[in-house]
Amino acid sequence: MYTILMSTDKYQINEKDIDSVLNFLKLTDPENATPEMAIALLEYLHEQIHDLSHTNPELLAEMYEKFKKEKRTSN
Numbered sequence: 001m002y003t004i005l006m007s008t009d010k011y012q013i014n015e016k017d018i019d020s021v022l023n024f025l026k027l028t029d030p031e032n033a034t035p036e037m038a039i040a041l042l043e044y045l046h047e048q049i050h051d052l053s054h055t056n057p058e059l060l061a062e063m064y065e066k067f068k069k070e071k072r073t074s075n
Contacts, residue, residue, distance in 0.1 A: 013042050 009074035018038045025041070052060045 011046065013039060017042055 018035055021038035021041055022033060022035060025037060049060070
């Protein structure tokens, strides 16, 4: 699992991701719905997941298992 997590270091924020987060912010926090805030949130979330992989890999594994179950039920 660690090698999978390491590959996230190659992730580059792109326009599609910024637009998605910007839409989320427009719905949840319109006053802060700016491209800069969207980028900051994406960077923050990326850092948090990376940190979690080092500090609590068990929790990250649980989150991944939950994600897989939800993904299966939505298909």
